[in-house]
Each structure stands twice: as C-alpha cells, then as structure tokens.
Amino acid sequence: MRLSLILAAAPLIAATIPPPQPPKPVSFRLDVMPVFFRAGCNSGGCHGAASGKDGFHLGLFGYDPAGDYYRLTKQMVGRRIDLAAPEQSLLLLKATGAVPHSGGRRFKPGSEYYSTLLRWIQAGAPDDAANVPTVSGISLVPDKVVFSGKDKRRPLQVIARYSDGTTRVVNNLALYLTNNQGTADIDDQGVVTGGKRGDTFVFARFAKYTVGAEVIVLPNGKFKWPKLKADNYVDELVYAKLQKLRIVPSGPATDEQFLRRACLDLIGLPPTGEEYKSFMADRAPNKRAKLIDALLERDEYADLWATNWAEWLKIRSDSNNGAFGTDRKAAYAYYQWIREQMKRNTPLDQFVRAQVAGTGSNLRNPPVNLYTMLPQGPFDPKGVAQDFSQVFTGVRVQCAQCHNHPFDRWTQEDYYGFVSFFTGVKRKVASEAREMYVYDDPNAPPAKHLLDGHPVPARFLGGDAPDVQGKDPRAALADWLTSKDNALFRQNLADRIWTQFFGRGIVDPVDDVRISNPPSNRELLEELGRRLADYGYDARRLVRDICNSQVYQASVAANDSNRDDDSQFSHQRLRRLRADVMLDALSQITETPGEFSESPRGVRAMQLYEGLYRSDNYFLKTFGASARDSVSTSETRIEPTLAQALHMVNGNTLEGKLARSQVVPAMLKAGKKPSEIIDDLFVRALGRKPSEAEAKKMLSLVSASPGDKSGYDDVLWALVNSTEFEFNH
C-alpha cells in the first residue's frame, strides 16, 4: 500500500520540477569572494591581515578583488588552485580542514560554500569580465522588529542590490552582529531571537555594506502610559519613544536639584549661597526658565564652551617652538578667539567656517590654528582629515585608510577623497618665529589611494566631488560642511550640545557616528539637528529648548519601568563632575582662588587656555581632565579611581583649601550661630539645606567648641567627600 502510494506520487513530483536550467557560471567577485567573507578567510585576524597569514594574503574583507584573484591563481602557480584536479586544490583542502590549517575547518565538503569554490575551479578558475556587476547596496527586511514577550524568533532577509539592477537574497553569505545580545541575538542565517526588554539594533554585513534593523523587546504584562503633558518637542519625541518601549519616565527634580544641575551644566559651577537664596525665594511659575536665561548670559557659560571646543580642537602648546605653529601665543590667541565667539554667541556654522577655510597668520587670524593644533607637529593631511571629520561630523574615517570601513559605509575612495581637501594646505614660519602662515596651494596633487596609488580628487564624505581646479578646496569644504542640508554636521553639533546636559549623546559616544552605532532616538536627533540649523546655528536657543524640557528636568530617581534604561533619557543620569568643574567648585565653596602654573591667581580651571597646564595640575590630571592629545570626547574621563578618593581624603588640594579658607572665620566673626553656619556649608557644597537628622549630627560635631574653625572644617571636608558633592544629579 505504502509502496503504491509512493509510486503514484513519483510522476506528480516529476511533473512539478521545472526542466533543468544550464547552471549559471560561478563569478569570482559575485560568488567566490563572498564565501571568503562569510567564512572569515579575509578577516583581520586571518588572511585579511596586512601581511596575510601563513604566507597567504587576501584583501581585508575583500577590498582588493584583482589582488585576491592574482594571489589565488597566479602567485604560486599550481599550489592554491589545482586546475587538473580541482578537488585537490589546497584552497579546498585547507578550508575544509582536510590538511592542517591554522584557521581550522571553515566549512564542510559538500556544503554550499564548498560547491561554489569547487565549481569555480572546475570551470578553470576564470576571472570576471571587466563589466561584472558590483554590489550597490544591501537592505534588511524587515528593518524593524517588535517582540512582545520573551524568546520570540523572527527571520530577517538580507537583500543585495547589484549595479545591473538585479537583486539577490544573501542570507547565506552575509555576516551578522548585534549591539546587545541580551536583548536581541541574531544567528548565522539572519534569524533574530528576542531576549530581555529593551531596544537595540542587529546588523548584517555584506560586501562593503552594513545595514541595521531595530529590535524592540517589550515586557510581558499590562502597561498603562501615564497622562504626561509635553512641554516642548524634546518631551514629545522622548515620550513617544518611551511609550513605544513601555517605559514610564521619572518625575520632576526638586527646585534644589534643578538649580544645582542647571548651574553645573550651564556655567560649570555650583550655585552660590545668594543664588540659592534668591532662586528658592522666587515664587514665579517660570523661575526655572528665568534661571536658564540668566545663566546663558553669564561669562562662565562662554568659558565652559570655550573649554569644550579647546578640548575637541586639541589646543595645546609648547613654550619655545616656532616650527609647528603651536606656540603659547598661538594657543592663547586661538582660545581667546573661540571664547569670544562663545560669548558673542556667534552662529556655529560661521564659527566653524572661519576655521575651516581660514588663511593667513595664526596670530592675527587665530582660527587658522585649526591647522596647527590638530596636527600638533608636522602637517599630515591624513591625520588632519581624520580629526576634522571626527570633530565636525562625528564620523571616524580612519579605518578606511587601510581598508573599507568594516562596520560603516566609508570606503578607501571616500577616505582619500576627503584627505584631498587638505593635501594643498601649506604652512610657513613668519619672520617672527612664533608666527605661522597657513595657506593653500591649489596646484597640489590630490591624495593617492593606498591600494594602487591612483589619485583621488577631493570629495565630500558621502557626497559629490566639487570642482576645485585651481581653487582652495577648503572653501568648498566649508560650504558643504556648514550647509543647512548637511545632516551629519547639524546633528553632530546638536548631539554635542545635548551631551553636555545628559552626560550621554543620542549617538554614544557622540563622536563615533556610524551605521553600526545608531542613535538611540533617531527622531529626536533629527529634530534637534533641524532646529539648530533653522535657528541659524544659534546654540543658546537649542540649549534653552533642551534645558526647559521635562526630560532635562527629570529626577535621577528611577521607577520600576525605567531602572534598566540608560539610553532613552527616561530619567536624568548621575554624572561625576568633570575635573575642572570639581576643582572650581571646591575653590568657590572655600572661597580660595585657583592657582595654576604660569597663570594669574584666581583663574579658574575652566579658564585655562591650553592643555599642558591642565595636565600639569595633579588634581586635574587625577580626576581625568583631557590633556588634549586627541580630538576624542572620551579624552575627558569621569570614571572614579582609587587615586581620586585618596586625593580627596588625604591630598593637599582639599587640605590646603580648607586651611586657607576664611569662610567659616568670617561667619564666626559675624556672630552666626553654629546651625546657620552648617546650613550655609550645606548650601555651598550640596546646593541644599541639611535634613533635621543631618543638622543634628553635624551640630554634635561642633558643639564641643562652637567657636573653633576646625570643627566646621571637618563638616565641610565630610560634605565634599560625599558622592552627593562629586556627582551632578
């Protein structure tokens, strides 16, 4: 019976199989090289290393097809490819682990990968015709997955598009990665598995492209979005995302908390006693907005942003060096120019433009110091292009110097095209040795491609090649960079501003913009960028929007739904004070002026114009102040270390300030009661009055000799050694 059924079925099956097609010839670039990519043969740890592995080199991630073809077929005739006995080709024996191979078995004999390579060798290992199609892009379908509940699976499709208009599903040839394995895992066929609640991205890589899909994993159970009134677009966009993720934001911060936070973020100083008193006494409903406006007008606001830019632009100097234009005088001129622009609230596009396209003396036209400070030595167009791109767009292109960026869209062609904007920049020492002239030689040849040395004319990142024949290409570069249409520029600037108020970028870190590091809230980033451009790059207007939002003014205290959230701004973030802010705060609290080498007494750490004085200072160095060696925002470190704790407990900075401080003696002299003095110290150090219990405890410390300064010193010492002081919250 069973037999007859099978017999009966056989003709049916035969009828449904289409007549055999002549097999498509195997293409080296379209079929064979993707196998090397998928199997990891051309990765950086294996044959893709610059010098190859065990004597065999492949271009990293397949950037050099012609070279790979040569090395496989002709470099050592007969060894890697055996045309007469294809199965015995070393390529196949190694890949399947049939002979000793450092990389082990990459795939099995008989697998799809094996058969692709075998068929290619059987066909005579031919090279492709010159007009072979190239991959022009890939997409992930769907590009957004929402799982409600744990352990759901969803297959994604990776579709490659080719220059001849065809498409192909390449799930078997792509590579996959996830930004958060706990929330979403992706296997080697592109199937996503949801994990714990959250929002992350998974990526597929194929050819030189990387593409991501957002995966949201929602918690089980019922969810009720509270009625929240958004104050502005910042609130609307953050709340929209939170609602999607079923996260309830934290409630608002208290006035005391807000005051301290706003002062630290906007002017880099804690509130003084008078500021505290007047803000707390103010009964106006818009007193927070008024405070923000007032702080924006302060000179310290300009100091803070001048320091931020000075860090990003590597303003560092030496005392007697005319050779590279990094004299103290140049650093001072550059810093003062930046500070002046911040004080005047010069539109940021103009501010950047003056630096990018500047020519002339670096003392008389300080913004040209962009081309002395970024190199910090001999002028290297590649180094300048890399720093430039990171500072002004957040894109790190340096990977593409040696190979196409593995996790982003940038190719070597993009890299060398961008470098070509700077190959004409020339510098010349003026008759005054500390002065340097910066100019452009419009006849300088463009940068040469690493692979074969062909010249790559200037081209914008991800954009066109401008006609710069006989012109200074930096003018075109400045136009492109600061154009309202340049989302890279406006969004990165907006994100840098955002980061100042949350301690985290929407892209994090803010200067590592790439496809595989997507923004945590794309709509928010886009809107902030658009607004900044629409405001004519008025930074203070954007700051005002951000600071007036409920999102900024939220408490740091978490609730059950947002406890794990660290990227969606559902609560404020605890941030350790930067080294310079902390030192300036200690100076203000104790009313002891700052003292730094080669600087006038009373200068604040936030006003030091160049990097070496900062890294010379033990306190600033220990607490992670940037030495301005690199344009990376991560140069400023806020991680706690043991040395920091020991320096606060035992070190001479706090000890000296307490010893010199006349704050307590003055209050004692004025006849203030111990409880008043303790209240004052709490406000100075923590921006709040002590609780009853705290007040009681502190009073007991000074009650033995209430007229003696030392007891109050102990109180203040304890307050500034608390985490409450060291953190912005």
Added chain:
Amino acid sequence: MRALIILVAGACAWAQPGHHPNYDDDVRPLFTRRCFGCHNASEMRSGLSLESYAGVMKGGSSGDVATAGRAASSMLFKVVNRDDGVPQMPLGQPKLPENEIALIRDWIQLGLPENAGSVAKGAVGPSTEYRRSDLNKPTGAPAMPASLPAVDVKEPARAHPITALAASPWAPLIAAAGHEKIYLYDLSNRARAGEVAFPEGIPYVLRFSRDGDLLLAAGGKPVQSGKAVLFDVRTGRRMAAVGDERDIVLAADVTPDGKLIALGGPGKVVRVYSVADGKPVYEIKKHTDWITALEFSPDGTHLATGDRSGGIFLWEAATGGTVGALAEHKESITSLSWRGDGQLLVSASEDGNLIVWNVADGFPISTISKPHTPKAAPGQYGVIPGGVLSAQFTSDGRIVSVGRDSVIRVWGADGKPRGAASPPNDALLTKVAAGADGKLVIAGDYQGKLILWDGTKVAILRGAAPMTTASAAMPTHPTLRDRYEPD
C-alpha cells in the same frame, strides 16, 4: 637588416680595434653634456664632481661612485640605468640613450681607464664570452627514452599548468609536468616520447642529470607530502625516491655524479640525501623562509640555494659547509642556474630582477632590472606583478627567461638583451628551458601549453589539451609576434 647593422656599429663607434673607452676621450664629453649641470667642480651637488678624473675616483658624499670592473654594483651605472632604490639620473631628465649607458658600463668594466694611454685592465671576474663546455658529456649516445611502458593515469579534463619543465643537456628531449605524471617530448620530430608516472602528486621540479641519463622529478601533494624521485631516462624505471616532506618539494637537484639529491620546500630546510641508500647526508637550516630554488654546480662541488624572502646561499656540495651569501633580491627566488663552467650563476626573482653573479667573489656582474614587468596601461596605477618566473643558462652561455609579462627573453651574460618572443596568446608563461643545442627555447604556460622558439619562429609543441597521438602535426602559429636581434 643592413641599416640595423650600421646603427649598431654606429652606437659602438668607440669600440674600434685598438681603442678602448676612456675618461678623457669618451666619458668626460658625455658627462659634460649630461651631468656637469650639477656635478661640476664648483657646484659639486651631493659632494660629487665629475669634471675631473680625480673627482670621479674620489666619489661623492655617499661614497664611491664607480668600482673598476663592477658596473652592476657601481652607483654611477646604477643611477643612469635607473635601477630600483637609487636616484634616477640625470635628475628630472629622460633616461640616457642606451648607447651612452653602455659606454659608461663598458668603461667601468674595463677598469675605469683615464686616457687612451691607460691600460685597460679588463673586467673583474670571468668573461661574459663563453664557449660550450664538454663537461659531463656522455661518452655514448645521449639518453633518449625507448618505448616507455604506458602510464595508467587519466588525462584531466583541464590541462595541468606547466609547474615544471626541463630539457636534456645533450639530447633533443624535454620533460614537462602533468597531473601525477610527466610528459616527455622528442624535439627532433617534435612528438611525444612517452610518459612517466608520478603518483607522488604534482611535479614542481623536473631536472635532467648533467649527463642526461637521469630525470629527477620532485613535488608532492600540498600540505600533505613531498618527495624527489629519480628515473632512468631510457627505460622510465624509478631508480630512487628520497625525502619525506610534509609539504611539496619546491626545489631539488641531483649531483653530476648522481650520488646526492638535495631538496627543499615550505619546510625551510634543505635536506641532502644519498641516492644509494636514501639516507640523509646533511641538512641546511640557514634559510628563514620556504626553499624555492636550488642547483648543484656543473662540477658538483657547490650547491646554490634560494628562498621565498630573496636569500641566496652557496654551500660546499659534499658537506654543506658555508661558502657565502648572495644578498640582493627582495622577494622569492624563482630560479637558480649555473653556467656550464660554474663561474657564473643567474638568479631570477619575484622582485622582478635577473642577476648574474660572479661566483668567485659573490658580486653581481650584471643586474637586469625589471625585464618581465608589464608596462602599466594608461590609467593603471599600483604595483603590477612583474616577477621573473623562470630563468636558465643555455649551453652556449646565454640566459633565457620568462616572467609575468608572458614574453620569452634571451640575454647575454653581460645583461644585454639578445632577443624576445611573445607566444600568440596571453596565458602566463610559467617555466622556461634551454634546449641541448643552445638555440631552441622551450616555454610552458598556465594553460599547460608548450611553446618552442628557435630564434626566428614561435611554434606550439602542445596546445591546451595534451596531444593524444605522437604523430599529430606540429602547427606553426600563423600570427607571429616574435622579434629577433642578432648578436
């Protein structure tokens, strides 16, 4: 033809009988035209004045510019010949005409005579003129295969690239590598003369013994095994098999007396075996990279070995005692070949250069720079692979070579070109061998073709598919692209 001769004679006007090129009459006038702009007595760019003989002898700020008798190692010659890694002189100007470069070379070779009265010392080292030697000539008729047994190895669907090729030094006989076998061809009738099985795998080395009686084949299976096997040419009988490599053998040779076999490969060690009992005699562990070429000297006293990093060493053949190093090449050595008298050795390398060495002092007597590097097409950038893949001294002291430009080239030992031929398709030429008569050149290519060039005509001995009958007519290709320049 007559015009050519006149031109050649004109270029060599100084080469009249009784006159040798000297500084005052020949070289100084050339320097006046070409070099005095910078290297004069007052300017002395780079500390060098060529304005007086003493100035030339004194040299420049980086040392001597000319060493008597050694043009190839003299800076003066290297800069005008535009060798790699030296300033390209005259700076910013086109290269000097060939005859002027030749004048400088010959002047150095003759010992840098100052004037017509100076005695030409002649070149240091052996003469580049050479007459065929009868060393190792067999007493009877040279060995030819006679009715070899049939080999039961199926012809592959696609021909094996010519990974090894050899010509008998005395008989009109060549051997070419196939998949697990070796093809023999009789050049007198240009027909197949039999096959020899090589079950060890792919032959990467084929070599006739110096008297032509034995054929050495070596190779193996990649990353599995390697061996060298000695065959009797007349009968095809296996005489000996030595070596137990874990990877293929890339280089091997047998001494003229047939007593020792040296072999090497990816193992980086040269192993020398006794043919009589197959036991190892000594090992050479000096190389730091794969052994890619080796050859015993024609008198059997010396052994030259080369590696994948460009290192060449000379050894005493009997004991492996050190003789010296020939350090010049930057990339893999692809061939080492001794001239019949053992005084000169030619080395070919993937770095693109052919170097003829004076074995006695270890100095190059001529460097042929990039002879096989293809010209960059317009708009083509980057390093174009331009290695010399195979080179051999002919029995009459010339050199034949093939490389990545797929052209067969012939040279004098002095480095002067003696002819070139392009086979009619662009398949990569992988190996070259010189026929016993010293005239015929045999080349093999990536598609398994065998090409003959007799100095005037290119002919295909075997097409892409191996011939199946010995009587198949030998086609002469209709579209010849060969050039020949008489000596």
